[in-house]
Amino acid sequence: MDKIAVVILNWNGVKLLEQFLPSVLQYSEGASIYVADNASTDNSVEFVKQNFPTVKIVQNTGNYGFAKGYNEALKHIDAEIYALVNSDIEVTKNWLKPIIETFDTEKRTAVIQPKILDFKNKEYFEYAGGAGGFIDKYGFPYCRGRIFDTVEKDEGQYDNNCELFWASGACFFIRKEVFDYLEGFDEAFFAHQEEIDLCWRALNDGFIVKYNSQSVVYHVGGATLQQGNPKKTYLNFRNSLLMMVKNLPEKGLFFVVFFRMVLDGIAGIRFLAQGKVKHTFAILKAHFSFYSLSLKYYKKRKEFQIQQYYTVKSVVYLYYIKKLRVFKEIFNSNQNIKK
The missing domain is CATH 3.90.550.10 (Spore Coat Polysaccharide Biosynthesis Protein SpsA; Chain A)
Incomplete structure (x- = not known):
């Protein structure tokens, strides 16, 4: 070996x-x-x-x-x-x-x-x-x-x-x-x-x-699938939802996934306002695919899931509303990262 x-x-x-x-x-x-x-x-x-x-x-x-x-x-x-x-x-x-x-x-x-x-x-x-x-x-x-x-x-x-x-x-x-x-x-x-x-x-x-x-x-980045490719949008949005159903703690699972889908809808509207219609449809396609696979992925869950999986509640809020742009601002100077 x-x-x-x-x-x-x-x-x-x-x-x-x-x-x-x-x-x-x-x-x-x-x-x-x-x-x-x-x-x-x-x-x-x-x-x-x-x-x-x-x-x-x-x-x-x-x-x-x-x-x-x-x-x-x-x-x-x-x-x-x-x-x-x-x-x-x-x-x-x-x-x-x-x-x-x-x-x-x-x-x-x-x-x-x-x-x-x-x-x-x-x-x-x-x-x-x-x-x-x-x-x-x-x-x-x-x-x-x-x-x-x-x-x-x-x-x-x-x-x-x-x-x-x-x-x-x-x-x-x-x-x-x-x-x-x-x-x-x-x-x-x-x-x-x-x-x-x-x-x-x-x-x-x-x-x-x-x-x-x-x-x-x-x-280099994006050498195989460019950042602006609708297929990439589809895979990112769908896979994120599937991953959450499989790995989130049981408590609050439904609420967190539902709220995430609402945020996805807002992202779709934002794409539409920017004239990126294909990306809006990519999000819709991702959600329909998620619906068809969600039960299968729920059954993949293991008995134990870590409870504190996240470092901030909403990076979307901190970035787009609070206008925090760098990691140290968002994460409070790395105070919670384990050394």
């Missing part, structure tokens, strides 16, 4: 592999490198075989998205630690060392996220993860370094290694034994918020999710 396997999920991403795979090979000493291919129709697999012969390839039989794509590929990879890395990630020197050290010394830590900065503007955090994620009472995710569309400059303000609620799927480290125990990502999610769901389930089982600032990567 390998100590750590770096696994890059790919679908028709030959240009990304050409650009970013060299940094992974250069700086991942001691790790086994895999490309997990989701039945690409370009020449991705042949390109890797010809240009990076030390990289191992796992070929899935279909385009399974992020969730099932990784679930299927990891069945064929034996390592103590999985590093699940987007194909548009540039890694840096010694990026694996602090992660491995944390896993070796903190046995209850199951998931770790590095510092994720913007490849296009390297002084700033990147949208998809920043310095680690949290959610509010109504399931809205946000990050240290990024609240909705406001992204902070990295000035060392989040260099404290702390416990998180969720780690970004853009660069996601997890113990194999925990991934297997939790039965991997929820495949019905396809993509988006499956990593939040997995972290929530890990927390419900007593594991710890952490952030390590000594490991730094740069992420």
Whole structure:
């Protein structure tokens, strides 16, 4: 069994592999490198075989998205630690060392996220993860370094290694034994918020999710599905509701989900006012899909759910009404984050 396997999920991403795979090979000493291919129709697999012969390839039989794509590929990879890395990630020197050290010394830590900065503007955090994620009472995710569309400059303000609620799927480290125990990502999610769901389930089982600032990567973001894509809106809104039904504490479950759906309706009206009609319909589609799946997801609930899952009641209220724009303002200078 390998100590750590770096696994890059790919679908028709030959240009990304050409650009970013060299940094992974250069700086991942001691790790086994895999490309997990989701039945690409370009020449991705042949390109890797010809240009990076030390990289191992796992070929899935279909385009399974992020969730099932990784679930299927990891069945064929034996390592103590999985590093699940987007194909548009540039890694840096010694990026694996602090992660491995944390896993070796903190046995209850199951998931770790590095510092994720913007490849296009390297002084700033990147949208998809920043310095680690949290959610509010109504399931809205946000990050240290990024609240909705406001992204902070990295000035060392989040260099404290702390416990998180969720780690970004853009660069996601997890113990194999925990991934297997939790039965991997929820495949019905396809993509988006499956990593939040997995972290929530890990927390419900007593594991710890952490952030390590000594490991730094740069992420392009939106290379596979752009931020303004209605499909992304659909998946985010639907998956968030499904995740809440599965993981919220029983007490207040109905009220919280109902209020969240009201907030979704307001978001749909806002999209309509902005002329983004397709996004409004994407939210409606997400809700109808949720209705059809909600009972199935309620039955997936485990006996125990952590009670204090949120850090603030409504990040939407604090951001849009109170006009608080950065994490430290919203979170009261990190007072409640566990060290």
